[in-house]
Amino acid sequence: MTALFSPLELRDTTVPNRLMVSPMCQYSCEARDGLATEWHHVHLGSRAVGGAGLVMSEATAVEKRGRITPEDLGIWNDAQADALERTTRFVKEQGAVPGIQLAHAGRKASKTRPWDGSHPLYPDDGGWEVVAPSGDPWPYDEEDKGDAPPTREMTQGDIEQVIGSFRQAAERARDAGFEVAEVHAAHGYLLHEFLSPVTNHREDDYGGDFEGRTRLAREVTEAVREVWPDEKPVFVRISGTDWFDDRDAWTAEQSARLADRLHEVGADLVDVSSGGIAPGSYPDRVGPNYQLPLAEAVREGAESGVAIGTVGGITTPEQAEAVVANGRADLAIVGREFLRDPYFGLRAADALDATDEVSGPPQYRRAFGF
Numbered sequence: 001m002t003a004l005f006s007p008l009e010l011r012d013t014t015v016p017n018r019l020m021v022s023p024m025c026q027y028s029c030e031a032r033d034g035l036a037t038e039w040h041h042v043h044l045g046s047r048a049v050g051g052a053g054l055v056m057s058e059a060t061a062v063e064k065r066g067r068i069t070p071e072d073l074g075i076w077n078d079a080q081a082d083a084l085e086r087t088t089r090f091v092k093e094q095g096a097v098p099g100i101q102l103a104h105a106g107r108k109a110s111k112t113r114p115w116d117g118s119h120p121l122y123p124d125d126g127g128w129e130v131v132a133p134s135g136d137p138w139p140y141d142e143e144d145k146g147d148a149p150p151t152r153e154m155t156q157g158d159i160e161q162v163i164g165s166f167r168q169a170a171e172r173a174r175d176a177g178f179e180v181a182e183v184h185a186a187h188g189y190l191l192h193e194f195l196s197p198v199t200n201h202r203e204d205d206y207g208g209d210f211e212g213r214t215r216l217a218r219e220v221t222e223a224v225r226e227v228w229p230d231e232k233p234v235f236v237r238i239s240g241t242d243w244f245d246d247r248d249a250w251t252a253e254q255s256a257r258l259a260d261r262l263h264e265v266g267a268d269l270v271d272v273s274s275g276g277i278a279p280g281s282y283p284d285r286v287g288p289n290y291q292l293p294l295a296e297a298v299r300e301g302a303e304s305g306v307a308i309g310t311v312g313g314i315t316t317p318e319q320a321e322a323v324v325a326n327g328r329a330d331l332a333i334v335g336r337e338f339l340r341d342p343y344f345g346l347r348a349a350d351a352l353d354a355t356d357e358v359s360g361p362p363q364y365r366r367a368f369g370f
Helices: 038-049 076-094 158-177 188-197 216-225 251-266 292-300 317-324 336-340 344-351
Strands: 009-010 014-017 020-021 054-061 099-103 130-132 151-153 178-185 235-238 267-274 306-310 331-334
Touching: 014 158, 014 216, 020 344, 038 054, 038 235, 054 178, 076 099, 076 235, 076 336, 099 158, 130 188, 130 344, 151 178, 158 216, 178 188, 178 216, 188 216, 188 235, 188 251, 216 235, 216 251, 216 336, 235 251, 251 267, 317 331, 331 336
Parallel strands: 020 054, 020 331, 054 099, 099 178, 130 151, 178 235, 235 267, 267 306, 306 331
Antiparallel strands: 009 014
């Protein structure tokens, strides 16, 4: 048996193989109402047909002001959850596990889509007030895009509302048939903004030292776990590092400490990505497995034994197999390669002589050596 196509047991949920489709924003809600469309159904469903063991939705806003763009997917009301139900059902019918990433954009909210320039959107132009741990807006001026929309430091009431929004979103996701809930605490969005000293300048219980800065991520994870079925896993995506060596920032060492704390409150897997906290918060070079050393650092530094996923630069079946076979991570999370090839999972099974371990849809078997 190949390592990549061995099952992953998390609580009482079995992921049939170690390939996960990374959450990738589609910015495709046509009416700007957060409702999933045919695009979302086909996008997620085709990756399940294509052999992924776990199909994760894009970052899905837990409240309206938590969207990155007006076209973001949402789950802050029942209609949005209902629109996703047929997709979770279809994904499961293909033998895959449906997951949802629950998110709040924080100070990176209220802007246009990437292909529309990622410009800040002001309230008069369809944008909204942005909330963040501190009053520092995203520095669009460094990117020659103008000034950020109004950005307000969150009050205690705002924080309690966000925790409640994550909890209610998890309840809706549960009822819509998702089997994995992932808390988004990476890429410079709200929970990462609380984690990082680059963006968190608070002097209350949600700022200051490691304990204070990690408090919201822990409380959100705990709130999601409280309403998520005991037999189903909760993931948390983190940025393993801010990629800043010349300033006080979030580091891999802190990520390992956080992984243990998240496991204590019910996280079953930590999905390790990186960067995004500010302009320039990216590695100097990217390439094959470029974030894998961060996942390994978290895996080696954490004492709890929490499962680890790695993402970034995984483009071949052999890479994905080596990640798991060599014990470097428990889950190979693939993004752009699944955009290039929705059937990457079936192609990987064929390339690794693992077709006996994967049923594959009978309609497509003739193309992949089944």
